[in-house]
Amino acid sequence: EPEVTQTPSHQVTQMGQEVILRCVPISNHLYFYWYRQILGQKVEFLVSFYNNEISEKSEIFDDQFSVERPDGSNFTLKIRSTKLEDSAMYFCASRRGQGPDTQYFGPGTRLTVL
Amino acid sequence: DQQVKQNSPSLSVQEGRISILNCDYTNSMFDYFLWYKKYPAEGPTFLISISSIKDKNEDGRFTVFLNKSAKHLSLHIVPSQPGDSAVYFCAASVMDSNYQLIWGAGTKLIIKP
Structure with missing residues (x-):
C-alpha cells in the first residue's frame, strides 16, 4: 500500500541553524501539506502546495519557512533560522485530487532545537 | 480560536463494548470531516470521513455520525478492541481553503481488557 515517507525521523539542531525536512508523498x-504538533498541543496547519506553488499558508508559516518540490517526488520544508519554539513534530501529508478526499500522513519528523 | 473541539481528553471503555468519541465544531463552512487515529511517535492514520451532505458513514467497526444542526459529530467503534487504544483526532476542512485540516485536541481512548 502506498504511503507517505519522511526523513529524518529525528533532527536535532542548534538555534539559528537551517534545517530541511524531507517528505516523499x-x-x-x-x-x-505540512503540519506541525508542538508537544501537548493541537496539530496545526502550516502550508498547502499544489501545482508547484503555495496555495495556502497559515500565520505560523512566516518568512523563515519555505517549501519546495525540487524533483517531482520530494517535498521539502526548510526552516532558515531555527528557534527554540520550532521544536515540534512535523507531519507531511498528501491527497490525490480535487474535491474533498483524504489526506494521508507520513510518520513525522521530530525536530529538537537546542 | 477553537473551531474544532474535542471536550473529552480521555475515555476508558471495556473491551467488547461501544466507544463513542465526540467532536463539536463552530464553523458552518466546514464541509468535510475526518477521524484520525494516532499512536505516540507516529503520524495520524486515517480512519473514516464524512461529507457534509451525509449524516452517517460506516466502515466495518467504525461509524461516523454528523449532526449539522448541532454542529456535532461522533465516532462509534463497536466492538472495541485493545488495539483501538490510541489518541483519536477529529479534523474538519473547507473546500475554499484547499482542504487544509483544522484539528481537535484529541481524545485518548483506553480499552480495558
Whole structure:
C-alpha cells in the first residue's frame, strides 16, 4: 500500500541553524501539506502546495519557512533560522485530487532545537 | 480560536463494548470531516470521513455520525478492541481553503481488557 515517507525521523539542531525536512508523498497525489504538533498541543496547519506553488499558508508559516518540490517526488520544508519554539513534530501529508478526499500522513519528523 | 473541539481528553471503555468519541465544531463552512487515529511517535492514520451532505458513514467497526444542526459529530467503534487504544483526532476542512485540516485536541481512548 502506498504511503507517505519522511526523513529524518529525528533532527536535532542548534538555534539559528537551517534545517530541511524531507517528505516523499504518495506518487499519484497532487496536493501536499505540512503540519506541525508542538508537544501537548493541537496539530496545526502550516502550508498547502499544489501545482508547484503555495496555495495556502497559515500565520505560523512566516518568512523563515519555505517549501519546495525540487524533483517531482520530494517535498521539502526548510526552516532558515531555527528557534527554540520550532521544536515540534512535523507531519507531511498528501491527497490525490480535487474535491474533498483524504489526506494521508507520513510518520513525522521530530525536530529538537537546542 | 477553537473551531474544532474535542471536550473529552480521555475515555476508558471495556473491551467488547461501544466507544463513542465526540467532536463539536463552530464553523458552518466546514464541509468535510475526518477521524484520525494516532499512536505516540507516529503520524495520524486515517480512519473514516464524512461529507457534509451525509449524516452517517460506516466502515466495518467504525461509524461516523454528523449532526449539522448541532454542529456535532461522533465516532462509534463497536466492538472495541485493545488495539483501538490510541489518541483519536477529529479534523474538519473547507473546500475554499484547499482542504487544509483544522484539528481537535484529541481524545485518548483506553480499552480495558
